[in-house]
Amino acid sequence: MGTPFTDIYKIFMSQITNYSLLNILEEDDGEKVLSENLKPWLHKAIVDFGTCKQDLTDISEEDDSFKVTLTIVEKQILAHYMLMAHLNTFLIDDSLLRQKLNSRDYRQYSESGLIQAINNTKQQLNDESQLMLSRYSWNFGRVKERFKK
Numbered sequence: 001m002g003t004p005f006t007d008i009y010k011i012f013m014s015q016i017t018n019y020s021l022l023n024i025l026e027e028d029d030g031e032k033v034l035s036e037n038l039k040p041w042l043h044k045a046i047v048d049f050g051t052c053k054q055d056l057t058d059i060s061e062e063d064d065s066f067k068v069t070l071t072i073v074e075k076q077i078l079a080h081y082m083l084m085a086h087l088n089t090f091l092i093d094d095s096l097l098r099q100k101l102n103s104r105d106y107r108q109y110s111e112s113g114l115i116q117a118i119n120n121t122k123q124q125l126n127d128e129s130q131l132m133l134s135r136y137s138w139n140f141g142r143v144k145e146r147f148k149k
Contacts (some may be wrong), residue, residue: 001063003070008045009038011079016086035064038082045081048129049074051137073136080129087122 013021024034046056052074058067070078 002060002066002068003075004063004065005035005039005042006064007070008042008075008078008082009035011075012038012041012082012086015079015083018086039064041082041085042078044085045078048081048084049077049133051133052077073132077129077132077136080125080132084122084125084129087118087125090118 021034021037024030024037027033049056054066054068054070054074056066056068056078059065060067
């Protein structure tokens, strides 16, 4: 058996503080419901990680797992791309644009400030993902060893 999706989900969940996702675990069949909520973000991450040396599209839907065994680096990259997909849900959420606060000036600052903060976080995650991909693609450890000779 390859790598279960839950391995990537655990890495993803360790990097966020979304209590609505954590509260799902308290429900009956919580793990199954959580898995169904996280799966679209994992699918987006699989598409975004197109340079993976392994076939990430070779999955078993019945077992919720990859048919290949992923390295820790590949798991981290997938979790990172899941974080970016998760942040997109906040950027696309129009309720952020409809916040009802008393002060017009504060409301304008709050809405634009929040969206800008989310965008900045997403850009930082994107930069980190690109660095991880670059290191993965060039197999950073082996390149360092080659230059020692």
